[in-house]
Amino acid sequence: MRVLVVRHISLWWSFFTNTLTRDMEFKANFIGSLIVDAVYYGAHYFFFNIIFSYVDTLGIFTSADVRIFLVITFIADTVYMMFFSGNLFNLNKLIVSGDLDFALIKPVNGQFIVSFRYVKSYAIVSLTILGLLLSSLISQNPHDISILNLILFFFSFILGQTIWYSLDFMIGCLTFWFKNFTVGGWLGHELFKFAERPDSIYTGILRKSLFSILPMALISSVPARLLIYGPGWNFLYWQIFVSVIFLLLTRIVWKAGIKKYESASS
Amino acid sequence: MSIQVNNISKEFKIFKREAGLKGAVKSFFNRKYEIFHALKSISLDINEGEIIGILGENGAGKTTLIKAMVGLLHPTSGSIFIDGFSPWERKNNFLKTVSIVMGQKNQLWWDIPASESFLLNQKIYQIPEKQFKSTLDEMLDLLDVRDKVNVQVRRLSLGERMKMEIISALLHRPKIVFLDEPTIGLDVTSQSRIREFITKHNEQYGTTFLLTSHYMNDIQALCKRVFIIHKGEGLYDGDFETLVKKINPKRRLQFEFSSNLKSLNVEKLINKPNVSINDQCLTAELPDNEMMDFLNQLFELDTPASFSFEELPVEETMKSFFANPEKFISKL
Numbered sequence: 001m002r003v004l005v006v007r008h009i010s011l012w013w014s015f016f017t018n019t020l021t022r023d024m025e026f027k028a029n030f031i032g033s034l035i036v037d038a039v040y041y042g043a044h045y046f047f048f049n050i051i052f053s054y055v056d057t058l059g060i061f062t063s064a065d066v067r068i069f070l071v072i073t074f075i076a077d078t079v080y081m082m083f084f085s086g087n088l089f090n091l092n093k094l095i096v097s098g099d100l101d102f103a104l105i106k107p108v109n110g111q112f113i114v115s116f117r118y119v120k121s122y123a124i125v126s127l128t129i130l131g132l133l134l135s136s137l138i139s140q141n142p143h144d145i146s147i148l149n150l151i152l153f154f155f156s157f158i159l160g161q162t163i164w165y166s167l168d169f170m171i172g173c174l175t176f177w178f179k180n181f182t183v184g185g186w187l188g189h190e191l192f193k194f195a196e197r198p199d200s201i202y203t204g205i206l207r208k209s210l211f212s213i214l215p216m217a218l219i220s221s222v223p224a225r226l227l228i229y230g231p232g233w234n235f236l237y238w239q240i241f242v243s244v245i246f247l248l249l250t251r252i253v254w255k256a257g258i259k260k261y262e263s264a265s266s
Numbered sequence: 267m268s269i270q271v272n273n274i275s276k277e278f279k280i281f282k283r284e285a286g287l288k289g290a291v292k293s294f295f296n297r298k299y300e301i302f303h304a305l306k307s308i309s310l311d312i313n314e315g316e317i318i319g320i321l322g323e324n325g326a327g328k329t330t331l332i333k334a335m336v337g338l339l340h341p342t343s344g345s346i347f348i349d350g351f352s353p354w355e356r357k358n359n360f361l362k363t364v365s366i367v368m369g370q371k372n373q374l375w376w377d378i379p380a381s382e383s384f385l386l387n388q389k390i391y392q393i394p395e396k397q398f399k400s401t402l403d404e405m406l407d408l409l410d411v412r413d414k415v416n417v418q419v420r421r422l423s424l425g426e427r428m429k430m431e432i433i434s435a436l437l438h439r440p441k442i443v444f445l446d447e448p449t450i451g452l453d454v455t456s457q458s459r460i461r462e463f464i465t466k467h468n469e470q471y472g473t474t475f476l477l478t479s480h481y482m483n484d485i486q487a488l489c490k491r492v493f494i495i496h497k498g499e500g501l502y503d504g505d506f507e508t509l510v511k512k513i514n515p516k517r518r519l520q521f522e523f524s525s526n527l528k529s530l531n532v533e534k535l536i537n538k539p540n541v542s543i544n545d546q547c548l549t550a551e552l553p554d555n556e557m558m559d560f561l562n563q564l565f566e567l568d569t570p571a572s573f574s575f576e577e578l579p580v581e582e583t584m585k586s587f588f589a590n591p592e593k594f595i596s597k598l
Contacts, residue, residue, distance in 0.1 A: 010389065011389060011390065014385070014386055014389040014390075015386075018375075018378070018382055018383075018385075018386050021378055021382055022375060022377045022378045022382075025377055025378065025418070026377070098371070099371065101333070101338050101366070101368070101371070102371075102373040104337070104338055104356065105336060105337075105338065105361060105364070105365070105366055106361065106390050106391075107358040107359075107361035107362045107390065107391060108358070108390055110356070179281075259340050259354075261338070261339070261340075262278060262339070263333050263338050263339060265325070265329060265330075
């Protein structure tokens with residue numbers, strides 16, 4: 001098991017250096033991507049600042065809490081972009097064009113290759129800035145944010161990413177059955193919009209769905225809750241359960257998908 | 267490492283609709299499918315170290331067969347075993363021993379030099395540093411692309427790119443290599459270089475090559491044995507030379523008369539099909555069993571200034587075969 005983990009980390013590092021080499025060939029694109037990120041995150045931050053100029057709280061989230069939540073959402077988005085988004089957005093194209101052949105022919109788990117092959121290296125810069133911003137907000141937050149909160153947050157954040165990846169991956173795999181499902185990439189993107197708002201604003205069936213079938217509330221709201229308010233074991237256990245189930249489902253869907261794979265004629 | 271293909275069939279469900287907007291609307295609500303039989307009960311045994319040509323027209327099923335053998339496609343029925351492995355189980359130990367090159371697809375990244383992709387493959391296939399360097403050095407020299415290895419792939423010519431693709435596919439020294447039209451679109455020099463390379467690699471490492479190509483020169487130069495697929499069915503499995511002879515047993519005779527043709531009675535000879543005269547030279551394309559009689563008749567008429575025999579171009583023979591394979595099936 002340890003050997004397997006080391007091998008996959010080493011492979012991921014090779015994917016990273018390989019894509020970084022490519023990204024640095026195109027300076028303008030590299031810098032432009034940083035600007036796009038800054039504008040995107042800035043617009044969201046500004047939007048919530050306007051909301052809090054009219055109200056004091058959103059559910060249990062105060063203005064200071066929402067700022068932390070927002071930065072966590074941005075970090076979740078950036079980490080997702082860095083590791084998975086480019087890969088999964090292209091899954092449809094890989095399957096339709098038959099280029100998936102080159103991933104399946106390698107002596108490495110095919111799901112690992114299609115999920116991690118491209119790393120958006122420029123995201124490191126955004127991630128560093130957002131990390132510093134989160135540290136600053138944590139130090140200014142009126143709640144007592146302990147080391148335990150930080151550890152739980154970190155763990156919960158990884159689980160959130162696992163859930164998001166699993167959901168997006170399974171949507172991408174639908175191409176195996178529907179032959180062309182470009183809308184899948186956008187579907188994942190649109191679903192994330194539910195994660196960009198604090199879970200406390202959702203009620204009723206929508207809230208239940210966002211914690212179960214479409215567990216977008218588990219991506220950034222739950223990590224934010226654990227960071228700000230400390231141990232919320234029920235949230236954490238549920239997050240662990242959902243991420244394990246979703247991850248197992250990706251394996252089932254992937255294996256069934258490659259059985260259906262028709263490649264493309266030469 | 268032997269390959270055993272036992273009765274494999276592959277069916278695809280294909281969506282059919284009428285042309286035009288009306289057809290699109292109709293099929294949106296009532297989609298019709300039909301089953302396309304890409305492979306029909308194909309059986310094939312390939313020995314270690316063989317170079318075998320897989321021939322067939324476009325859409326005959328060559329690529330489907332290759333993709334099934336390499337584990338990319340699951341056959342509808344039948345089985346394939348490669349050194350005891352079932353390809354679609356996709357075991358890493360199996361995948362380390364095979365490789366595929368597709369002439370119409372690139373696996374190298376366009377924006378970076380091929381050397382970067384080679385390094386990545388070294389990691390993926392866990393190739394020891396010493397072996398990686400020696401194999402790469404050897405192949406760069408044999409394919410004459412050493413000065414191009416650090417140039418971005420998109421700046422390479424088609425021939426150079428294909429050579430890099432081949433290097434990338436062979437770096438881990440696979441035991442079986444599937445080459446799907448590796449020389450397509452290349453100039454004659456590059457084609458020839460790739461053919462020489464394949465021959466040397468096969469001799470040196472005993473690598474098994476399965477080759478599809480529409481260039482009969484590739485097949486003639488590399489493959490003693492060919493397997494022909496027609497509409498998904500195996501038509502012929504055997505020696506290529508024998509096949510060519512079966513399809514077209516004729517040879518071409520060039521006979522140059524020494525006497526003036528006007529003084530000779532050549533009318534009865536040139537009335538035969540496949541016989542023509544141009545100036546003093548007669549050309550005849552006849553099967554061996556008719557050739558000697560015909561030649562005797564020529565000798566009776568005149569002493570030749572010169573005469574020669576030559577085999578008919580393989581390209582033409584195979585072209586006539588693929589134009590109407592049914593006509594030749596009984597001969598095979």
